[in-house]
Amino acid sequence: MSTITYYLDMQRPEQIIGKPLPADLSVVECQHKQYQLNRFLYQLVGEPWQWTDKLSWSDAQWRALIEQPGHRTWVAYYQGAVAGYYELLRDAEGVVEILYFGLAEAFFGQGFGGPLLTQALQSAWAWPGTTRVWVHTCSLDHPSALANYQARGLRIYREEVEAEAP
Structure with a gap:
């Protein structure tokens, strides 16, 4: 079975098709950078999808x-628990990648994905100087991931198919 990677982007903030944040879900920026927190979030959210590329990284x-x-x-956060997270990475030209995005497994199916992605897109565009926002996902991700990205206004601009080694 082959893996398909989808690259999606958005050229203007007006393209966001928003979904409101539920009152009981709060989203907070980590203004004090703690790489240990990001490592924890990467493991918490990525474990069901075999996010393994950074597990061997050093401090x-x-x-x-x-x-x-x-x-x-x-x-x-939902009722004090980590429900999900996102990371944004901007280059010198103002292009923002949604580097990581996802929900903790305990919060799948609760309707948080659309609102959290809306927040991620709004955060990216609120960053002064942003010129474009992009993300990639693949066929190994949550079955609703691609549909969520598209429902929020992101459009596929490239697909890559990687055949599984025999």
């Missing part, structure tokens, strides 16, 4: 990613 590698000026993190 120095995590610190280098998280502490760079163009990196920002937000955490979603």
